[in-house]
Amino acid sequence: KAGVTQTPRYLIKTRGQQVTLSCSPISGHRSVSWYQQTPGQGLQFLFEYFSETQRNKGNFPGRFSGRQFSNSRSEMNVSTLELGDSALYLCASRRKEGSYEQYFGPGTRLTVT
Amino acid sequence: DQQVKQNSPSLSVQEGRISILNCDYTNSMFDYFLWYKKYPAEGPTFLISISSIKDKNEDGRFTVFLNKSAKHLSLHIVPSQPGDSAVYFCAASFTGNQFYFGTGTSLTVIP
Numbered sequence: 001k002a003g004v005t006q007t008p009r010y011l012i013k014t015r016g017q018q019v020t021l022s023c024s025p026i027s028g029h030r031s032v033s034w035y036q037q038t039p040g041q042g043l044q045f046l047f048e049y050f051s052e053t054q055r056n057k058g059n060f061p062g063r064f065s066g067r068q069f070s071n072s073r074s075e076m077n078v079s080t081l082e083l084g085d086s087a088l089y090l091c092a093s094r095r096k097e098g099s100y101e102q103y104f105g106p107g108t109r110l111t112v113t
Numbered sequence: 114d115q116q117v118k119q120n121s122p123s124l125s126v127q128e129g130r131i132s133i134l135n136c137d138y139t140n141s142m143f144d145y146f147l148w149y150k151k152y153p154a155e156g157p158t159f160l161i162s163i164s165s166i167k168d169k170n171e172d173g174r175f176t177v178f179l180n181k182s183a184k185h186l187s188l189h190i191v192p193s194q195p196g197d198s199a200v201y202f203c204a205a206s207f208t209g210n211q212f213y214f215g216t217g218t219s220l221t222v223i224p
Contacts, residue, residue: 098208
């Protein structure tokens with residue numbers, strides 16, 4: 001069974017631009033969560049989608065948004081990029097809400113210059 | 114507010130010896146705890162977990178201990194191997210709704 005895939009793997013953007021990251025969960029998994037990983041901050045939860053609905057949201061500004069499609073694929077959008085948005089963005093999928101087993105993709109490394 | 118903390122950013126251990134990674138948490142509502150291992154350029158992979166109703170869980174060379182009164186958990190790796198060199202994250206959850214991660218500990222096992 002294929003794992004969680006994320007595209008693109010690397011991205012360089014300029015401050016003020018916007019970016020869209022994509023995540024395809026494991027087949028049959030309906031929950032997708034997004035995390036931001038930065039040095040010294042660990043993994044910070046952004047939001048989780050289940051059946052196309054946002055279920056949980058972390059403490060991030062409104063510039064960070066997401067959505068989930070009917071095939072469970074998810075996108076994350078960051079508008080008006082800031083230098084501090086440079087990070088590794090990870091998505092994780094779960095078969096269902098409440099499951100403790102989540103599987104991570106390799107991440108998208110975003111660099112904002 | 115960091116609800117899960119890993120106060121040691123790095124740890125070096127000789128091959129064959131024991132590695133002990135520590136994690137503290139503040140929320141007594143957490144009912145499940147997990148350890149993930151992360152290699153560079155890869156996403157975290159699940160290593161071992163423990164429910165709050167237990168105080169120990171063992172899987173091969175890996176053992177997780179939970180001390181609820183101290184709000185502390187630890188991961189023991191015995192014996193440590195060079196392939197164990199990675200960043201280890203502890204995570205906590207209540208009812209599986211959301212996961213809170215620590216900042217990670219980079220383990221280096223010296224051959």
